[in-house]
Amino acid sequence: RAHMDNRRGFHFYTHGMNELAAKRLVLVRGLRHSLERKELCLYYQPVVKLATGQIVGVEALLRWRHPELGLIPPGDFIPIAEEEGLIVPIGEWVLREGCAQIRRWEEQGLGRLRLAVNLSARQFSEVDLPQHIASILAETGMPAECLEIELTESMLASNVEDAVSMMKQLKSIGVCLSIDDFGTGYSSLSYLKRFPLDVLKIDRSFVSEIPFNADDIQICSTIVAMAHGFNLRVIAEGAETQAQIDFLTKLHCDEVQGFYYSKPLPPAELVDFLMVKQCGKDSLAAA
Numbered sequence: 001r002a003h004m005d006n007r008r009g010f011h012f013y014t015h016g017m018n019e020l021a022a023k024r025l026v027l028v029r030g031l032r033h034s035l036e037r038k039e040l041c042l043y044y045q046p047v048v049k050l051a052t053g054q055i056v057g058v059e060a061l062l063r064w065r066h067p068e069l070g071l072i073p074p075g076d077f078i079p080i081a082e083e084e085g086l087i088v089p090i091g092e093w094v095l096r097e098g099c100a101q102i103r104r105w106e107e108q109g110l111g112r113l114r115l116a117v118n119l120s121a122r123q124f125s126e127v128d129l130p131q132h133i134a135s136i137l138a139e140t141g142m143p144a145e146c147l148e149i150e151l152t153e154s155m156l157a158s159n160v161e162d163a164v165s166m167m168k169q170l171k172s173i174g175v176c177l178s179i180d181d182f183g184t185g186y187s188s189l190s191y192l193k194r195f196p197l198d199v200l201k202i203d204r205s206f207v208s209e210i211p212f213n214a215d216d217i218q219i220c221s222t223i224v225a226m227a228h229g230f231n232l233r234v235i236a237e238g239a240e241t242q243a244q245i246d247f248l249t250k251l252h253c254d255e256v257q258g259f260y261y262s263k264p265l266p267p268a269e270l271v272d273f274l275m276v277k278q279c280g281k282d283s284l285a286a287a
């Protein structure tokens with residue numbers, strides 16, 4: 001009986017693996033053509049300045065419109081793109097498309113928004129990344145200071161010397177640098193001293209249980225105070241409630257991004273959102 005159970009277990013196991021492997025293969029094959037078939041698209045999540053309530057920027061978040069599987073979130077295909085060596089061309093497309101979109105919005109009179117773009121480790125270790133970014137800025141007319149490159153702690157920890165050198169090269173182009181998901185990796189305080197950073201983004205996991213979790217309250221307070229001590233801007237990610245906004249405002253956290261204001265939106269919907277916000281503000285100012 002034990003033997004049969006084992007066999008059965010084994011059978012289910014291999015069946016599951018095959019299915020997983022088959023799914024992965026579909027994604028790998030599809031991903032190779034996703035760029036030329038124009039299946040990748042960017043959603044934009046507004047970033048709000050707490051002191052004024054103004055939308056000061058957006059974060060570009062990648063989506064894949066798969067012809068059969070529908071809209072695929074980045075968590076489901078970016079790891080595959082990284083393993084398959086596809087993340088560099090995809091990441092370059094994200095930068096170019098994001099910058100071009102910001103310029104189109106500016107030309108449409110929607111104002112100049114800042115653009116935050118996530119970088120993957122593979123991109124960050126490409127020696128010609130600074131030249132690529134510089135030519136995208138020149139090509140699109142995007143002002144360098146409006147582009148915020150998001151790095152993660154793990155990218156910075158693996159080789160500190162190389163990371164510092166790459167960050168300095170990026171800074172010399174004029175772009176801003178931020179650490180995404182701050183607090184979840186192996187940050188050492190000495191990094192904050194050595195790295196030419198502009199922004200810390202507090203990870204969503206520290207924001208989600210505010211104001212109920214005393215530890216998270218302490219963590220957020222500490223990150224904001226420390227960031228300001230280093231002259232860095234702080235952005236809190238994942239704020240969903242009024243109570244969280246109130247708490248972050250009291251902390252003097254600079255900016256917030258989260259479902260409380262808006263989910264990531266396709267470009268046309270972001271424009272609608274901006275218009276409503278602008279009208280709301282204008283009518284308030286007029287009153």
Ligand code: C2E
Nearest residue numbers: 061062073074075094118119120238239240257258259264
């Ligand atoms: P991230 O850079 O930390 O982006 C924020 C993620 O949190 C987004 O998920 C966003 O939808 C989600 N989020 C924002 N506010 C809230 C909230 O209030 N509540 C909840 N529950 N979630 C919120 P998304 O779009 O699925 O992206 C996941 C991750 O995929 C990103 O995390 C980023 O690490 C990665 N990613 C996205 N686009 C790119 C890209 O173009 N290149 C690379 N390398 N990575 C990307």
Ligand code: MG
Nearest residue numbers: 059118150180
């Ligand atoms: Mg990010």
Ligand code: MG
Nearest residue numbers: 118150180181
């Ligand atoms: Mg990220």
Ligand code: MG
Nearest residue numbers: 180181203237
């Ligand atoms: Mg994040």
